[in-house]
Each structure stands twice: as structure tokens, then as C-alpha cells.
Amino acid sequence: MNLKKIIWILGLVVLIVSMAGLSYGIYLYNKPHVDVANQKAIQQLAATDLMQIYTDNEEEANANYLDQIIQVEGTVREVLANAAEGTAILLATQDDFGSVSCTFMPNQLASIKDIKVGDQIKLKGLCTGMLMDVVLVRCVLLKN
């Protein structure tokens, strides 16, 4: 009688644990992307400063900014149509050639479609490093 009870309880425990494991697995598998729109930026800075920090010391800049949400303000140098879809917006820096290059979340396309060269804009995005430009992805446009 007692043994039967123990087996029952054990069975129940195993069931609960495996259910929890399974749902955790499903949660992980479907874990959402970083929500740039609703998370706070770790720092706010001008596009020119961001470029300066990267040109001074790329490694150190990466240690501080990689995978982090940063808020950047600057003047639009160029608006580029991407090969696949979407738009890349380049923010001017003191460097003639290197810009801060920003690609946007699909839900931002409507709000960025009127942006022109020379506009002053503010945005936040995830920093992924530097090539010729400092690159931000998943950007969200902020109100000036």
C-alpha cells in the first residue's frame, strides 16, 4: 500500500519535472529578440562621438558597446535602399567616409520613409561593431 503511494508520487514528480523542462525548452526556442523599442539605451551619444570612440580604440569600444542598445543622434548623410528590403540610414561623422550605419526593424519602415539627407534624427539600436561604418541593427526611430 505504502509502496504504491510512493510510486504514484514519484511518477507525478517525474511528470511535473518533464513538463516544466519541456515548456522551458519551448520558451527558449521561441525566446523573443531583444526588444529595442522598450529597453533603455546604456548610453546616449552623438554619431560623431561614437565614431571617435571607435576610431580611437576599436577593441575597447567593442567591449563597451557590442550587443548593447545605444542611443545615437546625428545628421543624415545618406539614405540607402538595401538590396533585399529595407533601408540603411547613414549618420554623418567627422570622418569623410565612415558613418554610423543604421538598419531598422520592419515595423519602423513607415516612420523612416520621409527621412531626408540633412535631417537631424535620434534613434536607438543594437551595436554590432565597426567596418568602415559603426554598424547598428534593429534600430528604432525616436522623436526629436
Added chain:
Amino acid sequence: MKSLKTFFFFLIICVVFTGAQAQDKFFTRNGHASFFSKAPLENIEAHNEQVLSIINTKNGEIVINMLMKSFEFEKSLMQEHFNENYVESHKYPKATFKGKITNFKEINFAKDGQYSAQVSGKMTIHGVTRPISAQGNIEVKDQKINAQSKFIIALKDYGIQVPKIVAQNVAENIDIKVDFNYVPYKK
């Protein structure tokens, strides 16, 4: 009057020459690179819209540079595994290609048209550099160059280990696609 004519002639020559010089190099900073992994349990694809590439039409040289962290996946877990476990982008943040269009003499970059290109060079991913050759298409139109290519790489060639437990989820050979719209490089 004559000297004015000479002056204009000189001016035109200058413009033509500087123009010709500026057009040796074409570049893009928002090139598109994507990869596709087809495995029994799931298909995985990722896109990078901020690929940097420069092409020198004088000697056919091509340089491609991209940040691994700029690849975006549908599922954030895939992106996390890709960056942390497979390409280890904290250690190897960039992938690069340096090479040449071997048949660049057959391509007239000054004339609109479609051309087939043979590209070979060295590609570095995950800190491993290997020779690679691929076939591509080049379209010249209105002083712009569109280049596209598709090729396959084996993960193990670049020292990328896929744990056995996800062998059914990640393919051993990955299809890579690139699509670049080059514009004249002016400084």
C-alpha cells in the same frame, strides 16, 4: 576666342580624366549576404544587410568585409547559438573575403550589360582562412554594378563544430548568397 575654346577643351579633358579615375573603384556599404541551412528538423536562414565591399574594375580585385553580429535570424535562440557557439563572434567579429574576378578582362564595366564572373580568393570565417572559388553574375547599368553569387561552404572547413545533439537541426553544408549594389567610390 580661341584660347577660350582651348580652355574648355582642357576643362573637358580634365573632367573626363578625373571621372574615369573615380570610376575604377566601386563600393557598397549595405550589401546583402544571407545563408541557408537545410536540415531534417528545421531550416535556418539569416541575413546581413550591412556588408562592405569594394571592387576595383581595373584589376578585378574584390574585398568583402562583414560583421558576424549583423546577421539577423528569425529566432533569437538561433542567433545566440550562431554567435556564441558556432562562429564565436566575440573572438572573430568579422568575416572577410579578398580575391579577384579572374575573367575581369571579359567584363566591360563601362558598358551596360550582363556578364558572368569567375571569382577566386581567400575567405576568412571563424579565424580560419581558406581558398574559395565561386561563379557569379555581374550586371552593369547606369554606372552601377550589381553582383550576385551563390556558393556552398562546409562548416567543418572553417573549424565550426556542430554538437551531435543538434546535428538534425543544422546542416553541414551551408548555402551562401550575396547580392551587392556597387556605386562609384568617390572621396
